[in-house]
Amino acid sequence: MAAKGHVLVLPMPCQGHVTPLMELSHRLADEGFEVTFVNTEVDHALVLGALPAGGAAELRERGIHLAFIPDGLADGEDRKDINKLVDAYSRHMPGHLERLIRDMEAAGGRPKVRWLVGDVNMGWSFVVARKLGIRVASFWPAAAACLAIMLKIPKLVEDGVLNNKGWPERQETLQLAPGMPPLHTSLLSWNNAGAPEGQHIIFDLVCRNNKLNDIAEITVCNSFHEAEAGVFKLFPDLLPIGPLVADQELQRPVGHFLPEDTGCLEWLDAQTGGSVVYVAFGSMAIFDARQFQELAEGLELTGRPFLWVVRPDFTPGLSKLWLDSFRLRLASTGKGMIVTWCSQQRVLAHSAVACFVSHCGWNSTLEGVRNGVPFLCWPYFCDQFLDQNYVTAVWRTGLAVSPDEDGVVTKEEVRSKVEQVVGDTEIRERAQLLRDTARTCVTRGGSSHKNFKKFIDLLSE
Known part of the structure; x- marks a missing residue:
């Protein structure tokens, strides 16, 4: 043709x-x-x-x-x-x-x-x-x-x-x-x-x-x-x-800048349904060493398995010694996994994932929405504050972290908010309703499907 x-x-x-x-x-x-x-x-x-x-x-x-x-x-x-x-x-x-x-x-x-x-x-x-x-x-x-x-x-x-x-x-x-x-x-x-x-x-x-x-x-x-x-x-x-x-x-490539670690999908397969905290801050966010450590220790405090995407340039100045000992602790308990990049869409579609700790970039937000995953919002810059407000104020499918007076999100705050998000059945139900709506939109006769057809007809002229 x-x-x-x-x-x-x-x-x-x-x-x-x-x-x-x-x-x-x-x-x-x-x-x-x-x-x-x-x-x-x-x-x-x-x-x-x-x-x-x-x-x-x-x-x-x-x-x-x-x-x-x-x-x-x-x-x-x-x-x-x-x-x-x-x-x-x-x-x-x-x-x-x-x-x-x-x-x-x-x-x-x-x-x-x-x-x-x-x-x-x-x-x-x-x-x-x-x-x-x-x-x-x-x-x-x-x-x-x-x-x-x-x-x-x-x-x-x-x-x-x-x-x-x-x-x-x-x-x-x-x-x-x-x-x-x-x-x-x-x-x-x-x-x-x-x-x-x-x-x-x-x-x-x-x-x-x-x-x-x-x-x-x-x-x-x-x-x-x-x-x-x-x-x-x-x-x-x-x-x-x-x-x-x-x-x-x-399965089709979507133009990632970093190679995906597929091992994390096998690790997810071994976890209980709805148990894993998935943590990823996109391609641009940078954390300082103190914030990185608070987040790491907060994730440990939840007592839940977690999958955390840490790009090589995520925390300049983090002590390698500290990170190595953290990784060793994770390896010995099997409780958490750190990868440099992953197929986020496949991770969020996995039944083991309980919540998404996210910078709320729009792609991540929609990928979470499409899979009915509740959010813990942690915006970094640009439009991410607006996306957070969709999640917390309009759709009500998640909560936001609250930094302390020094601007740091403490490990206690991480633990407490993860528990609140995962434990809130109403948040989960709203997330699932929004997921169903999103999926209906792209199927035949749905609003996005009709708009896409209009778009294709114009490009075909």
Whole structure:
């Protein structure tokens, strides 16, 4: 069967943006589209390095080609510094993207790119696409409520809630519409993305992207109607097509930057149903040594088995001696397991998992929701405070940690909150109801399924 058309997919260069766009790419490939997935050079190398042997060839066979362009930063520069990353890619990537598309066309052998499906955070790419006669669909990878607040910036400035630099003029709790999560003005995503002196870079990007998104013919997002009904009432043109998943068996690669430890799945198989505390803070969060130790000892205090994802760069400055003795204790009791990365979707789908101690990135939040897992929320930055408020205030499917006066979440707090979450039958019942709703949305006739069909019909034109 001839491909329906060639779609270029472009995520913002962060793990939490690559994953849902890779899931969407698999869905597009299932619908008969040919996809070119464009990462930055650095992320492309990470994705290739983390793929199982023959993974890239397998993706190509499915119709997904991996391509890359430079992000404008030098080799050793810190790509977790969002301000620096955004500043570099906004200036350097447009020229590189145009060159990549022109080179692909000149090489021939594949159909001409008809559509760009671009991350809203990469609004500059919509201008490049339009210049080359390519149609644009935009994709919002976070909570729709986060985009709604961004789109309301002019109104918030006009109402005197924000100044024209994006900083709050008043300390108050915002709620844009009934059913939307309340959010304190000190926790707006663009003011919590990194060092305050670089905040203007993020705020300018957000304001620019709000305007550039008008170039897109459609904006789809990884959410579902019932999860964020208040937002979709406010912005009916925003189409939720989630929760996205690459395949039902969770076997297809979704563009991880780190190789997955699959041994943890066998370890989970050996645990009692509903007993394990799963702990993971995504790809960006950093803990200092003191906080790391409090969390570790708190997990031990629960007396429950736990699976904890600790990236190699999670806690710079942690005593290796301390970590080694902690690992030894775990090995001798068999009570806990530490891995550097895992297939989170398969872990959360496992019947042994009792609760999810999470930074509340949107992908993690939806993956927990889709599996009916109760949350203990521990947000780190950006939009994660908003996601926490969905969990604690709107869906009521979990609780949040409370740091002490030094800003530290103590081991006693970890133990006590884990017990509260796991022991609360009402939280668990609400989580299961939300899971059932999420699953209904993506099945035939469900709201996300209908929106996805609308999206596919547009891309097929």
